[in-house]
Amino acid sequence: MQFHKYDVVIIGAGGAGMRAAIESGQRARTAVLTKLYPTRSHTGAAQGGMCAALANVEEDNWEWHTFDTIKGGDYLVDQDAAEIMAKEAIDAVLDLEKMGLPFNRTPEGKIDQRRFGGHTRNHGEAAVRRACYAADRTGHMILQTLYQNCVKHGIEFFNEFYVLDICLTETADGPVCTGAVAYELATGEIHVFQAKSVVFATGGFGKVFKTTSNAHTLTGDGMGIVFRKGLPLEDMEFYQFHPTGLAGLGILLTEGARGEGAILRNASGERFMERYAPTIKDLAPRDIVARSMALEVLEGRGAGPNKDYVLLDCTHLGAEVLETKLPDITEFARTYLAVDPVKEPVPVYPTAHYAMGGIPTNVHGEVLRDNDNVVPGLYAAGECACVSVHGANRLGTNSLLDINVFGRRAGIAAAEYALSHDHVDLPENPAAAVEAQVALVLSEHGQERVADIRTELQATMDANASVYRTEDTLKQALHDVQALKERYSRITVQDKGKRFNTDLLEAVELGFLLELAEVLVVGALARKESRGGHAREDYPNRDDTNFMRHSMYYKQGDGLLADIRLDYKPVTFTRYQPMERKY
Amino acid sequence: MTATAEVSTGSRGNQPPVPDGAITVTLKVRRFNPEFDDEPRWDSFEIPALPSDRVLNLLHYVKWYIDGTLTFRRSCAHGICGSDAMRINGVNRLACKVLLKDLLASGGKPTTITIEPIKGLPVHKDLLVDMEPFFEAFKAVKPYLITYGNEPTRERIQSIADRERFDDTTKCILCAACTTSCPVYWTEGSYFGPAAIVNAHRFIFDSRDEGAEERLDILNDVDGVWRCRTTFNCTDACPRGIQVTKAIQEVKRALLFKRV
Numbered sequence: 001m002q003f004h005k006y007d008v009v010i011i012g013a014g015g016a017g018m019r020a021a022i023e024s025g026q027r028a029r030t031a032v033l034t035k036l037y038p039t040r041s042h043t044g045a046a047q048g049g050m051c052a053a054l055a056n057v058e059e060d061n062w063e064w065h066t067f068d069t070i071k072g073g074d075y076l077v078d079q080d081a082a083e084i085m086a087k088e089a090i091d092a093v094l095d096l097e098k099m100g101l102p103f104n105r106t107p108e109g110k111i112d113q114r115r116f117g118g119h120t121r122n123h124g125e126a127a128v129r130r131a132c133y134a135a136d137r138t139g140h141m142i143l144q145t146l147y148q149n150c151v152k153h154g155i156e157f158f159n160e161f162y163v164l165d166i167c168l169t170e171t172a173d174g175p176v177c178t179g180a181v182a183y184e185l186a187t188g189e190i191h192v193f194q195a196k197s198v199v200f201a202t203g204g205f206g207k208v209f210k211t212t213s214n215a216h217t218l219t220g221d222g223m224g225i226v227f228r229k230g231l232p233l234e235d236m237e238f239y240q241f242h243p244t245g246l247a248g249l250g251i252l253l254t255e256g257a258r259g260e261g262a263i264l265r266n267a268s269g270e271r272f273m274e275r276y277a278p279t280i281k282d283l284a285p286r287d288i289v290a291r292s293m294a295l296e297v298l299e300g301r302g303a304g305p306n307k308d309y310v311l312l313d314c315t316h317l318g319a320e321v322l323e324t325k326l327p328d329i330t331e332f333a334r335t336y337l338a339v340d341p342v343k344e345p346v347p348v349y350p351t352a353h354y355a356m357g358g359i360p361t362n363v364h365g366e367v368l369r370d371n372d373n374v375v376p377g378l379y380a381a382g383e384c385a386c387v388s389v390h391g392a393n394r395l396g397t398n399s400l401l402d403i404n405v406f407g408r409r410a411g412i413a414a415a416e417y418a419l420s421h422d423h424v425d426l427p428e429n430p431a432a433a434v435e436a437q438v439a440l441v442l443s444e445h446g447q448e449r450v451a452d453i454r455t456e457l458q459a460t461m462d463a464n465a466s467v468y469r470t471e472d473t474l475k476q477a478l479h480d481v482q483a484l485k486e487r488y489s490r491i492t493v494q495d496k497g498k499r500f501n502t503d504l505l506e507a508v509e510l511g512f513l514l515e516l517a518e519v520l521v522v523g524a525l526a527r528k529e530s531r532g533g534h535a536r537e538d539y540p541n542r543d544d545t546n547f548m549r550h551s552m553y554y555k556q557g558d559g560l561l562a563d564i565r566l567d568y569k570p571v572t573f574t575r576y577q578p579m580e581r582k583y
Numbered sequence: 584m585t586a587t588a589e590v591s592t593g594s595r596g597n598q599p600p601v602p603d604g605a606i607t608v609t610l611k612v613r614r615f616n617p618e619f620d621d622e623p624r625w626d627s628f629e630i631p632a633l634p635s636d637r638v639l640n641l642l643h644y645v646k647w648y649i650d651g652t653l654t655f656r657r658s659c660a661h662g663i664c665g666s667d668a669m670r671i672n673g674v675n676r677l678a679c680k681v682l683l684k685d686l687l688a689s690g691g692k693p694t695t696i697t698i699e700p701i702k703g704l705p706v707h708k709d710l711l712v713d714m715e716p717f718f719e720a721f722k723a724v725k726p727y728l729i730t731y732g733n734e735p736t737r738e739r740i741q742s743i744a745d746r747e748r749f750d751d752t753t754k755c756i757l758c759a760a761c762t763t764s765c766p767v768y769w770t771e772g773s774y775f776g777p778a779a780i781v782n783a784h785r786f787i788f789d790s791r792d793e794g795a796e797e798r799l800d801i802l803n804d805v806d807g808v809w810r811c812r813t814t815f816n817c818t819d820a821c822p823r824g825i826q827v828t829k830a831i832q833e834v835k836r837a838l839l840f841k842r843v
Binding site: 036037039040041042044045093094097098099100102103104105106107108109110111134135137140141144148149151152186215216217251328331332335336449450451452455493494495497498499500501502503 | 599616617618619635646647648650651652654655656657658659660661662663664665666680682707708711714718721722725726727728734737738739740741742743745746749750753754755756757786789791792824
């Protein structure tokens with residue numbers, strides 16, 4: 001066991017983690033612990049843009065952006081947080097530009113902006129050009145730019161250190177976060193990092209689904225660790241399905257394609273979004289477009305030999321727009337489906353994309369231990385966190401915004417907390433739980449294979465807990481997940497070595513996935529309404545009387561089979577009263 | 584010095600159902616785990632696969648259903664994160680961007696695909712190499728925007744033409760496919776290598792940047808751009824289609840003519 005002492009420890013090196021590190025690293029002694037090399041993080045897969053009311057190409061203001069975010073989130077958004085995000089978006093974009101991000105430019109040399117789903121002029125009048133972008137690799141450029149600036153500022157990274165636990169020390173005022181415990185992939189060694197503040201920035205858990213835009217490594221580790229500590233998770237039933245995944249594969253094709261004018265068509269060539277969202281059509285928010293696509297397929301209007309997808313038609317955009325503004329997705333379609341978007345429409349279908357829920361925080365990134373109190377020294381930002389700026393459905397581009405605005409805020413808050421507090425003693429034997437966990441996975445239990453359990457988990461989640469849900473499908477999913485959890489207790493991994501044991505890694509990741517899948521399903525069963533990304537066929541309407549509230553889940557007891565307690569938290573309103581959501 | 588293990592078709596219980604249209608291919612993988620092995624060896628696996636499968640799917644099949652100790656890096660699985668650069672049939676590629684249909688033997692003959700770690704970096708285990716020397720070379724070229732004086736309140740102005748000038752080199756995902764395809768890098772590890780020069784180029788030709796001279800001084804070093812022998816392996820290897828050799832030539836020209 002090795003021991004380290006820092007002011008601030010940041011877990012995860014995607015956009016949120018590195019944005020936090022740039023702030024924290026210039027103020028306090030900071031270490032970034034990351035399962036992957038920083039540039040492998042999935043921020044790099046984001047494509048279309050980052051919205052901010054710069055008004056570089058047409059009239060816009062941050063209040064409209066706030067409204068769009070709240071309406072887009074089906075009014076489950078905490079409005080104070082949405083205001084902060086929309087207001088600070090402008091500086092967030094300008095900061096990135098000053099760090100060197102190569103945004104596309106207008107003829108005057110300013111940052112160019114394009115249209116994106118759900119982003120409108122004057123509270124829904126028409127689509128507005130608000131998304132700042134770098135071709136269709138905006139996330140890649142954000143990740144690279146943040147990494148470059150971490151290099152510039154000499155930020156200390158512990159690459160391929162897999163954090164498996166955090167240290168909470170009990171005090172008279174409740175638990176205080178005092179550090180983190182990591183498994184070093186290269187050596188199998190356990191490291192304890194004592195810290196005054198710890199920031200989670202570990203991303204999402206899309207791998208609970210089979211068809212997903214998410215990386216293999218997005219297994220909800222941070223959310224899982226927090227949940228196992230008895231701390232709550234929020235709004236986990238709200239999972240976003242991005243409308244345009246490459247059919248059958250789930251690889252993302254940016255909404256920016258529709259922002260540039262691409263059109264969704266069914267088998268007969270009809271522009272079906274005109275029926276579902278007459279004003280902004282193909283640029284409706286993602287939940288609405290994904291449901292419309294699923295309905296077209298369910299009602300027999302899907303394209304292809306099995307009528308199981310719809311078509312994204314980019315052919316009228318011309319080769320130049322595709323090659324210069326959408327080069328990556330053009331190549332994805334060519335490489336993976338052998339379809340040339342210049343000449344023919346691309347088969348697409350919704351793909352599991354983004355967790356609206358996560359670790360509950362306030363607007364400073366401080367993690368909540370219940371509705372009213374925070375855990376001193378513990379922070380979270382980005383997809384693993386729930387502020388909540390996305391409510392029941394996130395608008396496109398708002399995730400790249402979220403990681404920059406709240407990553408920065410969490411980094412500053414964590415460093416300032418560290419500078420004004422002393423180290424608190426670690427709990428006794430801080431590494432014991434992780435040592436036991438690793439030893440347990442490496443020991444022999446039975447004949448169950450990690451890959452089989454994961455495959456079955458993903459299959460049941462795709463079939464029973466995706467775009468449309470019912471009581472029956474969700475009960476089936478819950479039954480399956482619980483059976484898989486029981487089987488998980490009988491897994492055996494083949495690799496027993498210490499050196500880069502990715503067999504062990506995948507087994508640990510599967511444990512997190514199973515736990516988070518169950519929380520998602522339990523939440524979806526309890527929420528007997530349809531709101532944003534959570535669509536219940538048996539409860540098709542939004543029910544503000546009973547469900548205008550955040551869900552809060554707590555793990556009851558230890559072990560993978562422990563119960564989940566469901567509680568609720570009020571939504572914060574400032575000036576926007578809930579209205580019917582039409583586009 | 585290398586041993587060839589027997590063909591393994593699976594030892595972990597039932598295999599998943601074979602999909603319609605699957606063909607059997609042989610995956611010949613270079614193995615080495617210094618924790619247990621004295622020397623590297625080749626292992627062969629016969630596996631069912633679809634022509635539309637990525638090579639990464641084939642590796643996952645081995646890891647998940649035949650031999651859990653097979654070790655490699657991967658993450659996004661669609662050519663964006665840069666984790667899974669490896670030598671596939673002798674050339675550097677991302678395993679998630681090569682489809683089986685492009686590797687099939689002609690005339691319906693049996694297909695064997697050889698997979699090795701990228702060359703020039705120490706092997707940690709199987710296909711997983713030590714990336715630290717690669718990232719050290721990247722960091723050495725000051726890969727970040729350098730400016731002096733006061734920052735503007737709004738964004739810096741940059742024309743579309745100026746932005747276009749370095750567009751190609753902003754695509755780099757730091758996968759190391761170019762650097763580890765370079766014969767100069769194989770023999771002289773002190774050479775910065777193509778990826779570092781690509782990332783220097785990205786800033787040298789950015790009209791907002793004021794650090795071109797510092798970077799050009801670094802690249803004028805004995806281990807800098809002059810080591811390049813213009814073999815174009817790097818350009819062929821780049822999974823992002825970056826004109827790597829051209830970028831290196833532009834840096835050389837900037838050094839010769841003292842202007843960018």
